[in-house]
Amino acid sequence: MAMQLHFVSQDTHNRGAITALGHHPCRREILTGHQDGVIKWWESETGRLLMTSSEHQGWVTHFVFWHEAKLLLSSSNDGSIVAWSAAATVLDRIQVGSSVYCMAGLGRWQKLACGTRCGLRAVRLSDGKGTARVLDSPANLTVAADEHGAAGVVCCMASNDSRLYTGGYGGKLAIYDVSSPAGEPDVSLLHCNPRAHDAGITCLALPTDERSTWLLTGSFDRTVRLWSREGQPLQRLGNFLSGVTGLCYVPRVHAAWALSGACSPVLIDLRSGESVSEFVDVFSDPVEATRHRLQLLAYLPELGQVVASTSRRQLLVWKFVASGCLTALRCLHPVESLAYTRKAPMLIFSGVADGSVMKWERLQSSHFIYSCEKFPLPGTAKNLAVPSVVRQRPRRALHGGPVPPGGSGGGGGGGGTPRRPVTAPGDLGGTRGQRESSRRSVPRQAGDERPGRNVAITRAVFVEERDLLVLACEDGRVYVWGFDKTGASALQGAPGPSPDEATAHSLKRFAVLLSEAELRSLMKTFRDNGEDRDSVTNRVAGFVCKSTLCAHTACVSAIAVVGPDGDDGTTYLVSGGWDRRLCVWRLEEGALHDTFLDTAPATPYGEQEVACDGVIMDMAFSPKRREFAYAASDGAVRVRAFRPCGPEMELVATLTGHEDEATCVRWHGVTERWVTASQDGTVRVWSEDGSSCERVLVMPGAVGALCIDELSGCIVVGVQNTLRVFDAENFTQVQVNTGHSDCVRSIIHIPERGQYVSAGWDRTVRVWNAYHRGRAGPSRDNCSTTPTLQRGTPSQAGAASPHAVTPNRAPPPHLVIP
DSSP: OOEEEEEEEOOOOSSSOEEEEEEETTTTEEEEEETTSEEEEEETTTOOEEEEEEOOSSOEEEEEEETTTTEEEEEETTSEEEEEOTTSOEEEEEEOSSOEEEEEEETTTTEEEEEETTEEEEEEEOOOTTSSOSEEEEEEOOEETOSSOSOSOEEEEEEOSSEEEEEETTSOEEEEEOOOOTTSOSEEEEEEETTSSSSOEEEEEOOBOSSOBOEEEEETTSOEEEEOTTSOEEEEEOOOSSOOOEEEEETTTTEEEEESSSSSOEEEETTTTEEOGGGOOSSSSOOGGGOSOEEEEEEETTTTEEEEEETTSOEEEEEEOTTSEEEEEEOSSOEEEEEEEOSSSOEEEEEETTSEEEEEEEOTTOSSOEEEEEEEOTTOOTTSOOOOOOOSOOOTHHHHSOOOOOSOOOOOSSTTOOOOOOBOOOOOOSSHHHHHHGGGGSOOOTTTTSTTOOOOEEEEEEETTTTEEEEEETTSEEEEEEEOHHHHHHHHTSSOOOHHHHHHHHTGGGTTTSOHHHHHHHHHHHHHTHHHHHHHHHHHHOEEEEEEEEOOSSOEEEEEEEOOBTTBOOOEEEEEETTOOEEEEETTTTEEEEEOOOOOTTSOTTOTTOOOSSOEEEEEEETTTTEEEEEETTSOEEEEEOOSSGGGOOEEEEEOOOSSOEEEEEEETTTTEEEEEETTSEEEEEOTTSSSEEEEEEOSSOEEEEEEOTTTOOEEEEETTEEEEEOTTTOOEEEEEEOOSSOEEEEEEETTTTEEEEEETTSEEEEEEOOOTTTSOOOOTTOBOOOOOOOOOOOOSSSOOTTOOOOOOOOOGGGOOO
């Protein structure tokens, strides 16, 4: 939603509740009116009290700003209207003769319309030039063709250049034309709905965008209604807790805010007419200051702020933040991994700590609302206690020798180890109930019976060419999911009109507007989109587990997909984990192809399949160089040439310099560089061949996630609970995204939508606006991008290992700090 709580002013007044909210754009100040006639002026950025004035004897009811004359007007139920100058001094005062509840300017502010107990009144305005008077004597507002009369309590109104909209306690909604020439009646009635609501209309707003203008009304009947500009009903939004007391539209986020006696507003997307409050995090974690009932609401367009008051006389201010969270998708467990598919309809997959996969799809009717479907992994029983995600450092026992087998253990690539079946295929298609029951069809592995086993999804990758979702799990398996081809074939073979007939039928309504040649061209376009139609059919058919890859003996924490090369049309999958082994799979077949094997003579017996001294934390593949890099807990990142045969995976480079666990590695396809991150709080950019470290970015905390912006080339870093975006050319921080309350574990970039998506241990998946050059300025808070000397990795006790980290190379001269 990109609206964040800016500040809260506690106990603004000790003698009366807040009865009106407004602002002074020239002074950039927020105003509060109170029951005893006091007006207080607050600084909009800090919430500091600047001035207090007492010019009214009754409740302050409304504020309105006259832009042409730069004057502020305030009204009260004592019947007075006061004009304030830009210096916050009183210029003029007038008595209307009846309680004034609301005000609005007519036309180009030649007159001021006032909603009173006796209907509409008019006050002539003067800009003060050549006269000391700003407000002339009041008079009844003359209305042409007012069959229902302007009498009655008018409690809310809004106007634009040509129309005046009013609402009253009788539930009447009236629309007036204010563009009458001189000598004609002040306004002429265009539309009147005497029963627009079942109770009094309490608030009114005029949402406007680049295409149209609507009318929003709130009432004591606990509904909000959307009307066209001409007053025709469009939507009715009900189910509010009590009467609607506040209403405003925020154009920066394309949503309306409504108050109905709760501690937080209800956010409404006007495009879909649905509440989107559960998909935004503006009010998801209320602090003590926002646990009181909200009463009044106002949007300040010049300041880009939303102001609200509470029953405890508090003043709350929200401010628009371009880098704020757009949508927050909530889960019941911590989220470890993310993936998405580019094909229509675009889907986002999140791997959760309870061993399930969440599929998210954004609705076409709203940019905030996502539908969700949950898929449990095969073999995860409902009665198993799912532990929290392992957050501590792996046990040192993993560094010293082979890990005792805890699963099915896979065959290696040499050493006389025989091959064994490594897949547990299961046709898990069908209905949801069948998918739940089919979990028993996967053979249990050793150790599955113990309660509380680890089942978190550590990594997720979607393979576009094969329509497969690959999931790495803590239980030592790799799960391959795909769309139900059987169900898709059944849908495609279902009886119905042919694509040409359906297209021709849907285009009949365009025949009046298009010529025969244009219509034929449009039909051809629809036929050419057959691939998109097949993609939609696959997604409607269902999502099933194709196979389970079992070869690792410990948690699988890294996977990388290697696309076909030349004549070899096979798609390979490389996996690594806490057993320090590398496995190569044929993805289409779901079969183990080979494992890494160190053929060096000095390799100790039993460690031929060990690829590094520490557990493997992350992995990335470079399509250009046909190389893959894997980060390990010993602080090093190793780059190997990919070969389907394990013994042929030659070590190309070892990237050393991190002083703690290397947690992330990515191939930067824009600049063609390797980028690594570590728990030591640094991000390092390496040359293409990995021979030298070209830049070190120092972060204010440990790095848990890394992503490369495919369009701008920016480096997106997840530092604890914050996303930091760095320019790839000058390495300056250009954007900061805050909103997570726990560590960020995964980040992906969706270039088709210009968005970043992040997931973390706070059980949320959050969507952000991606950085675009020229939109945001550099930000360097708590972060250093100064190149530093590479520091050596502390030596480890014990015998030398064939995979030991090589000594650090000397940095280039231009990186040395004197």
